[in-house]
Amino acid sequence: MDEIFERLNTVFRDFFDDEDIELDEETTADDIDDWDSLNHITLMAAVEDEFGIRFTMGEVSGMKNVGEMAQIIKDRA
């Protein structure tokens, strides 16, 4: 799980071009300034590319925070 968080952290830092991002289980869009509905899908595509997976529609609509995202990735592995 730690490894997943580390990789997610790198994707988020790259994507938002912000080295100060520190993700935890509870992180949501509210915690990161630039994370809005318009770039959410691009962020999802970046995460999918990193882990070589595609989220399903159910997963995308159900995800409440980064912890849940990491859990889905872990379950897929």
Added chain:
Amino acid sequence: MKDIFTYPFDSGFLLKKQKSLRKEMKNDGVKRIPVKIAVLAGSTANAVCDQLELFLLNYGLEPSFYISEYGQYWQDAMFPPHELTEFSPDLIYIHTTNRNINSFPAVTDSREDAFAAIDGEFQRYRQMWESLKEKFGCPIIQNNFEQPPFRLLGNSDCSDIHGRVRTVNELNLKFAEYAENEQKFYINDINYVSACYGLDAWADNLSWQMYKYALALPAVPYLAANLAAIIKAIYGKNKKVITLDLDNTLWGGVVGDDGADKIKIGMDLPSGQVYSEFQEYIKLHKDLGVLLTVCSKNDYENAEAGLNHPDGTLKPDDFTVIKANWENKDRNILETAEELSLLPESFVFADDNPAEREIVREQLKGTAVPEMDGAENYVRIMDRNRYFEVVSLSEDDRRRTEMYKANAQRASLQKSFSDYGEYLDSLDMSAEIKSFAPPYLQRIAQLTNKSNQFNVTTRRYTDAEIEKLASDDSYITLYGRLSDKFGDNGVVSVVIGHKDNDTLHIDLWIMSCRVLKREMEFAMLDNVVSEAKKCGITKIKGYYYPTAKNAMVKELFGSFGFRKISDDNGNTVWELETAGFEPYTKHIRINTEEN
């Protein structure tokens, strides 16, 4: 390292890094041409604009965007909102997809009704284009339609008039026919790009249902690259030259080691066929006006022997310049560029050897270096990079190889004269120098965007601006077209100046480098002065603004007899009294009569 904007694209990387890539390019100090792009979209377009921006920045263009409200493409086109009018686009992109076909024929429709439905759909789009043309007059790029996500009629969907595949194909044909008859209307062929990408992967339903994107996010860089290729071509940023390695690029094997009779080329063996096919593909580019040159580490005799192989398609004569020696390739490309009066950034360097590619990529920024891995992939790799996107096939383009050949003939003629003036007379030159007028307006705009070296102010003009200037009395505009006994060089020089009481300010003075040292700049000067005098102008002011590329015209006005009146960090202002001006031109016959 591979250039990230070279096919095939790493979509994940481009999407992930778009923010830092954008920042990096925006801060690299490169002077780019600003382009205002209005995106009228039938689906979400933000990621499309983000990726398009990266590709355009890479091409030396700096876009800013107006994006229509979600799904408002038709309304925006028919009744432009204030923001759009205010934005005053240089270019309009209509990002519609098969999600924006409102009325497909129903299976129960009569044949007539089905056709009527398709035509009604086409008219809806046509109205939009006509409205935009009238209101903005700028280039319009319109997506055609990708194939539909399902086939109700199975294979008959493509043949039966009630089928959606048939509808898409009919509409695409109507779009194409419209484009064929319009000057500034271009199709972004997403039908082709989505097929290359894979339709199922492209038409990702989740992206549509959740976010109203008509294509999957990883497909967006491919769409953006295809679109950027059209835009860069409109702005005159196509490549002009393919410079080719020989061994294992144009034929299999090493001619110096194997001997010309042993190289692999021709239809007898698959290993030769693959190179024949590539040679044929390369040769086709000559019809587009693309110049071909050789850049090979070989003894010249061996290179020539290889190119004279009876089964080869390309012959020594097809190449404007052949560099076959043991110098570094970046040196050879630089020399070739100088001989052709072109910049290295106009070159595509095709070589199977990754080490040679790396050197050229490092030494010559701007020279395109495709990843030529695997001879069976050469054609696709070259083609997908869209180096030579055709937006209008001008007569000049088709004749370019001829023109450069004629230049080479002129050069050899020059050697046989002791006196340069005698040489110029022998060329039997005549020039047409007149105010801007059709049918040259497009070519004039193209030149203003392409000329970097012989360009005192590096101002760029759109087609629409040139059209406006042509009928504006407060301007003096002149184009110059030069012919000689070896051929017609086409429109090669443009001058624009605006009048301010008794003074004429020169806004633009450009010339194509292929007519350097032909006295053409003086012919233009003589006519600028005589036109100015006719309007009661007593003083002409010239301006020079230095860029990385225009050092050759630093003293242009000085050589014309202008007096330098100020110098602000290299930005210089020059002045000439028109009284007492004596024309310079001695070797060119000039035709200035209005048509």
